[in-house]
Structure formats: structure tokens, C-alpha cells
Amino acid sequence: MSSKDAPDKTAKGFAEILSAAHRVGLTARAEPDAPKQGGLYYAALNDPVMSAAVQRARETLPGFLALARRPAPSMECFAVKIALLGDGGPEYFWICPFAHVGDRFIGQVNSTTLAFAGPRKGSSITFGRHDIVDWMYMDAGVMQGNFSARAILKAVPPRDRAAFRRRFGLEFDF
DSSP states (O other): OOTTTHHHHHHHHHHHHHHHHHHHTOSOEEOTTSOSSSOEEOOGGGSHHHHHHHHHHHHHHHHHHHHHHSOOTTEEEEEEEEEEEETTEEEEEEEEEEEEETTEEEEEEOSOOSSOSSOOTTOEEEEOGGGEEEEEEEETTEEEEOHHHHHHHHTSOHHHHHHHHHHHOOOOOO
């Protein structure tokens, strides 16, 4: 996959993950008191499988950051997922590209927000290591990391997992 096609392909992949998650009820459910301009909440941090995914991502973050500083020629599309607390609970943003500057990070929001009245896709944002809940990159067209997607896909039917694996080369370790 060429570098110019990677963002489009990755965005479509995240849309597929979200769709699969909706089908099995893992994410986003409308709450009666939710604001009508989105009204979706990710309950992922309460889910033991997602909590384990976040823990694994955080444990492996130092190695990921080292790779991001000095990637091999086959590596591209380095991104981190951050969680920011809004009025309706946490909202998650993929940040790509990003840079580590001192004890902070700066990057560009690369996902569409649902209900958060904060950064929008394309805007710059600064954040700390404690805000990072996941990471990913592509290595020779194969997705690495993205533990949150793995957690979501763990609960979907095998055919959905297989379709995602064929499309993105994400190998599952469950």
C-alpha cells in the first residue's frame, strides 16, 4: 500500500471496526439523557477486555515510541489514540502525525469526533503520555498495535474478523 493511500484505507478500516462493534453492542449506545447532536458514548473503559487492551497498549508504548522515532523503511502511518474527558464521558481521537516534544506530545486529530466540544479533525492538539490509550502503525501494509480494534473484533463473528484480517493484515493474538 502506498503512503498516499494508507490514510484512506486506515479510515475505512476504523469505520468497519466501529460498524462491527455496533452490531455486537460493544460501543456507542444512545443514552436517554444524551445530547441529540451525537449522543454516543464509548463504554470501553468499563469493559474488561478493552481495559486489558489499554493496559497492553500502555505497557508497550515505550517500544512503539522508539520505533516511531526511527522507523524502518517499511513502517508508516504511526498514530496514537488518546482519551479526553468530555461532559458525556471519554471520547477517543486518533492522532496522526504526532511528535514527542519534551514531556508532552503534539499532533493532528485524525478522526471525527462524536459529541466532544473540543478539537475537530485536522486541528492540532497537545497531550500527555497519560492520555494515550492505544497506538498503531503499518509495517509493509500490515497493521501493528491497535489493541482497541483487537478488543472490539474479539467479540464480533468470525467472518467479520476474517474480513478485517484479509483487508488489513491484522493478526489476532486471541
